[in-house]
Amino acid sequence: MQPVMGTEQDLLLKQKKKNLNRKRLDTWLLLLPTLGIFLFFFLLPLFFLFITSFKTFDPGSGIGSEWTLQNYIKFISDPFYLGVVWRTVKIALITTLVTIIISYPVAFQISKAKGRAKNYLTLLVLSPLLISMVIRCYGWVIILSNNGVVNNTLMSLGWIDTPLTLLYTEFSVVIGMVHVLFPYMVLSIMGSIERIDPSVIRASQNLGASSFRTFFSVLLPLTLPGIFAGSVMVFSLSVSSFVTPAILGGPQVKVMSYLTYEQVAVMLNWPYGGAIGFLLIFIATVTIIAYSKILARSEKGVAIQ
Amino acid sequence: MKKKRLPKFIFNFFCFLVYVFLLAPIVVILLSSLTTTEYIVFPPKGLTLRWYTELVNHPEFMSSFALSITVAFGTAIIATAIGTLASLAVVRREFKGKTAVVQLVGSPLLIPSVVFGVALLQFYSWIGLAASPLALVIGHIILTVPFVMRLVVASLVGFDRSIESAAMNLGAGPLKVFFQITLPVIKSGVIAGMIFAFITSFDDLTVALFIVSTDVVTLPVRIYTYMQYQYDPIITSVSSIMIIFTVILMVIIERILGVGKVFSSK
């Protein structure tokens, strides 16, 4: 009896091993295409660019042969460039603030809407996302230019004599960014509004709080996570944004993304452009991490379903 | 009662203004495309379809449009296919380095795309890959797979796997289970991912700006460069066509899936 049992056990173990290996192979096959593309066409290029940012600039080929930290030092120590960093961050901050202010009421209104109205309003808010940023920004160019809608209206109303310079200013960049990033904030806030346990609102009203009070003491704090999450998204997208500042700010309102482009595409200074790019990545990443930490700390005792 | 009405009115009016703000640039472009003037003006002076017929004299816009569609289509198909497969692995399997993989695939959302564009351009020139639809598709796949995976993973997370067991019990092998059972049930997540990938690729300027040559110019790039030197209404008609195209696409999707379904998978 013994030997027969032995072979049976062997067969079992062999089969189990086969199944396990098959499973492992399957898993890697599923991941291979994506992993392959990401390693080869995402990680590797970024890695090479990173290396390049430590090389000197050669006007002929674009990339020199020696190693240097100059690219980074040059940027960090030059007040002009630091000014660009500040401007990038400033625009992002203002954008985030404005977005919060205009998103909240809309998010609130849509959450309270019912049925078809809700669907249509949601679609309305999200539809700009579907239309190319390039087009949207050009819409704003037309509106804000010297003989654009705003100026023409103001002049015909007699409120101003000469056109206001609205375009190619930080103002126009902020307008464009708010327009582009608004849906993200609305969705985020809507998410947290809808997750609130309605009985909490009812309890507040039952205890005698006015609508105003209920809003400020109950609703707003409970939706803070949504506001925070939305702000992280909007801020980091704003800092990294290229299209909007390029079109609505142009060379007059240079932000870091534009500098990166300019150094590489116009000046052909790959090392310096790369360095600026990685500094931009650094800023964006640091923001997200910092925000996440604050978000984690502020999430205490929220009555969310 | 009157006291309650005023704040409510202000609130609704404020929201209304925001909606106007949202639609303003789009409406402006659509209407400006009808102007009879040689320059862009809003409100348009006179109405004409001239700038649409003018497009015939600008074949470069047509070819850019065709290129953008092709690239978007290729991106959508490939990104959705590989993203869905990867999502299956991420949701259902445990493996070493899983967190690293998940972060890697999610990182294009965190990296400013201009830096990625620069890096890709440098890499392409090193490996000798000239600007081409393929080069664009690869770049766009990187940008869109994270979205596809978000949407597909969301559909897979709540998935009741007992129906897959039932299918196996009835005799279906793993491939049949995937195509006949799993895929149909996560259909809305996959399709939402495909749409998102298509639109993201079609609209991309940042990365496409770096992958460009005389005959490889996507529509957004074409519009951007054109506007730097000229300010005539042809841009508005091209843009309007893009808008109309996107709207039609969304209407078709809505008919097939229903609005709620597409956005609920978010």
Place this chain on the structure above:
Amino acid sequence: MSYLRLENVVKTFNKTEVVKKLSLEIEKGELMSFLGPSGCGKTTTLNMIAGFLEVDGGKIEVDGKPVHLLPPNKREMGMVFQNYALFPHMTVFDNVAYGLKLRKVAKSEINTRVLEALEMVRLAGYEKRYPKELSGGQQQRVSLARALVIKPKVLLLDEPLSNLDAKLRQEMREEIVDIQKKVGITTIFVTHDQEEALAISDRIAVMYEGRIEQVDEPAAIYNHPETDFVSQFIGEVNRVQGKVLETYDDQKSKLHFFGNEQIVPVRYTRNSEVDFFIRPEKIQLSLANSDNAGFETKVERKMFLGAKTRYILKAQDKQLVADVSNTVLNPNQIQEESHVFAYWNPEDLLPSRKAR
């Protein structure tokens, strides 16, 4: 010759054995229930039979041939899941036809067989409906039709009635037994509901902590439980302690308990204290102690349960629960706080034994 055979089947999760060298033989056409509390391993064992879990030791054979190495789609078994697991994107017809399509059965034959199967579960006319339009009971019936239409060798049911309400459960279990007998298919029915198991099974395998405690026909399980677990798990029992006063040669002992003595047909050791069980319905009550066989108890509470009344009794500081049919004893005759005499037949005592 057994049709479905488990031999020393083992399953390990995270270094713990959840199924411990389980052996079982199931006859062809038999309806065998796996009964036990959650965590006893019944569903794990079922999943190993179906092929959804790998066997870590031992083997499983169907009709003499080993199946434990086969993938689940090659075992020719039909399974009915607890949550029905109907394909949500297919109609009832397509759900039931799925297995047949996989087997490349001709379209016309598929049609006939599917309609037959739906008739058998009394769902003729529902072909075009979708699962979400059906009630729980209807979905379960489709699930059954789907499993049976492919004419599997074995039918596996994983707590199929747990998600249904009480009335529906009773109706459905009768239907299931009817169909099973009509088709004559070897069936395993996993459940934690003992009434269900007792009602429908040809035999019950009572499981606990990965082992089979007892395999027997329902009556034997109920009246002659072989381990303490089975005694306590099936039906209700009172646990009683007694002292052995004397022992006799013909395997009898005299027990003393509650100030009473009884001769029971089990061999014990003299002077030892023994535990045994007595079921509530086996305790007889009377107002008078006619032949001095009974012992006195105090009625702490009585609960009218329709056909019977439950009396909570206290005897020498120990509680006893007695269920007495109301036709045998009129509950109005017994008041709370009064005294009654309790008696039981020595043959009804279930001795406490450690597990086999």
